[in-house]
Amino acid sequence: xxxxxKNIHKQFGAFTALDDITLDFPTGELVALxxxxxxxxxxxxxxxxxxxQADSGQILLDGDDASSTHVRERQVGFVFQHYALFKHMxxxxxxxxxxxxxxxxxxxxxxxxxxxxxxxLKLVQLDWLADRFPSQLSGGQRQRxxxxxxxxxxPRVLLLDEPFGALDAKVRKELRRWLRKLHxxxxxxxxxxxxxxxEALEVADRVVLMDHxxxxxxxxxxxxxxxxxxxFVYGFLGSVNFFHxxxxxxxxxxxxxxxxxxxxxFDHGAEVVAFARPHELDIDTxxxxxxxxxxxxxxxxxxxxxxxxxxDGINGSTGQHFEVEIxxxxxxxxxxxxxxxxxxxxxRLKVFEREGASA
Amino acid sequence: MAGATTMHLGGNHAARFENKAATSETxxxxxxxxxxxxxxxxxFLLMPLIAVFVxxxxxxxxxxxxxxxxxxxxxxxxxxxxxxxxxxxxxxVFGVAAAxxxxxxxxxxxxxxxxxxxxxxxxxxxxxxxxxVLIFGAQGWFGSWLIxxxxxxxxxxxxxxxxxxxxTFPFIARELIPLMQAQGKEEExxxxxxxxxxxxxxxYVTLPNIKWGLMYGVILTNARAMGEFGAVSVVSGHIRGxxxxxxxxxxxxxxxxxxSAAFAVASLLALxxxxxxxxxxxxxxxxxxxxxxxQESAS
Numbered sequence: 001x002x003x004x005x006k007n008i009h010k011q012f013g014a015f016t017a018l019d020d021i022t023l024d025f026p027t028g029e030l031v032a033l034x035x036x037x038x039x040x041x042x043x044x045x046x047x048x049x050x051x052x053q054a055d056s057g058q059i060l061l062d063g064d065d066a067s068s069t070h071v072r073e074r075q076v077g078f079v080f081q082h083y084a085l086f087k088h089m090x091x092x093x094x095x096x097x098x099x100x101x102x103x104x105x106x107x108x109x110x111x112x113x114x115x116x117x118x119x120x121l122k123l124v125q126l127d128w129l130a131d132r133f134p135s136q137l138s139g140g141q142r143q144r145x146x147x148x149x150x151x152x153x154x155p156r157v158l159l160l161d162e163p164f165g166a167l168d169a170k171v172r173k174e175l176r177r178w179l180r181k182l183h184x185x186x187x188x189x190x191x192x193x194x195x196x197x198x199e200a201l202e203v204a205d206r207v208v209l210m211d212h213x214x215x216x217x218x219x220x221x222x223x224x225x226x227x228x229x230x231x232f233v234y235g236f237l238g239s240v241n242f243f244h245x246x247x248x249x250x251x252x253x254x255x256x257x258x259x260x261x262x263x264x265x266f267d268h269g270a271e272v273v274a275f276a277r278p279h280e281l282d283i284d285t286x287x288x289x290x291x292x293x294x295x296x297x298x299x300x301x302x303x304x305x306x307x308x309x310x311x312d313g314i315n316g317s318t319g320q321h322f323e324v325e326i327x328x329x330x331x332x333x334x335x336x337x338x339x340x341x342x343x344x345x346x347x348r349l350k351v352f353e354r355e356g357a358s359a
Numbered sequence: 360m361a362g363a364t365t366m367h368l369g370g371n372h373a374a375r376f377e378n379k380a381a382t383s384e385t386x387x388x389x390x391x392x393x394x395x396x397x398x399x400x401x402x403f404l405l406m407p408l409i410a411v412f413v414x415x416x417x418x419x420x421x422x423x424x425x426x427x428x429x430x431x432x433x434x435x436x437x438x439x440x441x442x443x444x445x446x447x448x449x450x451x452v453f454g455v456a457a458a459x460x461x462x463x464x465x466x467x468x469x470x471x472x473x474x475x476x477x478x479x480x481x482x483x484x485x486x487x488x489x490x491x492v493l494i495f496g497a498q499g500w501f502g503s504w505l506i507x508x509x510x511x512x513x514x515x516x517x518x519x520x521x522x523x524x525x526x527t528f529p530f531i532a533r534e535l536i537p538l539m540q541a542q543g544k545e546e547e548x549x550x551x552x553x554x555x556x557x558x559x560x561x562x563y564v565t566l567p568n569i570k571w572g573l574m575y576g577v578i579l580t581n582a583r584a585m586g587e588f589g590a591v592s593v594v595s596g597h598i599r600g601x602x603x604x605x606x607x608x609x610x611x612x613x614x615x616x617x618x619s620a621a622f623a624v625a626s627l628l629a630l631x632x633x634x635x636x637x638x639x640x641x642x643x644x645x646x647x648x649x650x651x652x653x654q655e656s657a658s
Contacts, residue, residue: 051548071551078552084545088567088649097563098553146549153553 001156008057019213032204077150085134098153160192278325292345414622426620435608443584454531462539488593514596522590531576571646
């Protein structure tokens with residue numbers, strides 16, 4: 001089932017949680033709503049579920065306006081960050097709950113319910129836990145039970161609110177992969193909220209990036225990572241080095257140094273921020289060189305295949321820290337030492353106009 | 360209930376605290392504090408309790424039984440049970456409704472409502488009784504209307520029930536509000552998303568989660584309803600065989616120098632209190648256990 005969000009606006013007192021959001025979630029996709037805490041992603045998910053009312057705007061489920069439909073009738077599956085399992089019920093009763101609450105006419109027989117519960121528990125690979133209580137399960141197991149419970153009512157869409165947020169790093173990674181596999185089997189339209197960019201990029205078909213109640217960018221993980229549309233997206237997805245400067249013809253002047261940059265539609269003298277990822281910077285040890293940005297090596301961390309070099313800016317970018325990722329061989333080849341003055345040469349540079357500076 | 364939990368959880372903690380040389384006090388300090396506490400306990404709690412039973416049986420079994428099967432005593436027992444039987448279910452409904460409203464919804468004047476619920480605790484029971492006399496008494500607001508329609512509230516059973524309901528009002532609500540607030544709305548939301556209707560959510564999700572707190576509130580309400588003296592005394596009129604509850608009956612017997620009978624009836628109340636305490640302890644134990652489970656599942 002497709003979900004369309006049209007001009008949704010939500011205000012909490014003076015705080016604008018969602019500012020005129022319009023989005024389209026096509027059938028069968030697994031979409032991540034990604035953003036820092038307080039960006040409105042959870043509120044949007046709760047509005048889609050019907051747990052929260054928007055101040056204005058529409059939610060269309062399969063093309064029908066669901067704004068006035070009660071949560072109960074929306075046929076959504078919702079998975080909470082803290083599981084929200086019924087503490088006083090066994091795993092079996094938790095999963096059976098949705099089916100047992102149906103009106104007498106639509107309620108399946110106990111035998112059917114039993115089959116269905118076991119089928120779902122097998123799907124989440126926890127069939128052997130049917131008689132346990134939630135307090136006897138680990139966090140990862142609880143979240144899988146919560147997912148089985150949500151699937152029991154055969155929802156048309158699955159909404160997950162930071163489903164792995166309360167789990168430790170290792171379990172989170174496992175469950176991520178597992179969720180992706182499950183989605184490939186079920187093909188149910190799913191939206192999950194997360195603040196973990198790695199999680200979003202790894203699991204989702206598409207990523208919706210949000211900040212301050214607005215959508216910043218929508219795209220496949222590849223698209224948003226390779227071609228960030230805004231400085232926010234650039235900074236949010238992975239580590240990044242940035243240089244404040246001014247456009248001077250073909251170059252960006254940063255303090256006393258200049259960076260080459262492809263002709264762009266920036267005016268001469270425009271205040272800009274240039275971004276480069278750690279692996280998009282190279283180090284030049286030639287003392288006579290004047291290309292790139294001057295920096296001093298602070299620390300070289302060379303334990304993995306790739307080495308991380310931490311540097312401090314000098315000449316105009318003083319006080320700034322940079323991070324460069326190069327291969328271990330390259331570190332040895334250059335003979336990098338702590339305290340050495342070098343120059344940073346970006347292989348790729350993304351330039352944005354500085355916010356508020358143009359006005 | 361919160362107190363109960365701390366006590367249960369405090370056990371291990373205290374032992375560890377005690378066994379560490381750095382944090383343990385000298386034996387002298389320890390024993391002095393213990394002795395003071397035990398003396399207080401004996402003089403102010405244990406002795407009066409023993410005295411009640413000793414005095415009750417001073418003139419032997421027969422006097423004891425006679426005092427209890429006296430028609431006035433029986434009528435007082437009946438009235439006390441009636442007052443409790445009406446006020447407990449009423450407060451059960453009010454208390455759960457108030458706690459539900461406060462814990463699960465946001466509305467204007469919420470803090471004011473919480474304060475209002477505490478009113479019966481802060482106001483003297485005598486004032487509470489007087490309020491009802493002023494409203495429903497012969498000279499009160501509705502006095503003439505009630506007389507015209509031949510309805511008796513003050514100096515009659517309805518007045519006693521009203522006063523009892525008033526003084527016991529906060530017990531259940533007070534017990535449930537923090538509990539329900541701590542539990543939050545997530546389980547209820549999960550139930551609604553799964554298609555449960557309002558009453559199903561309450562019956563299958565909310566109620567099982569609050570049952571021990573609720574039970575505890577009911578026990579306290581019951582204990583207070585049976586033991587209430589001040590408010591009931593003002594509205595009762597002390598008509599023997601008609602508007603006397605057990606505590607009022609004890610007072611009358613005592614004032615008439617029938618000490619053995621007074622203590623015999625008092626021992627009945629004391630016994631009720633002891634039974635209440637035992638049940639209360641058991642409920643606290645259960646509640647602490649379910650609280651621990653909750654903590655585990657939350658971690």
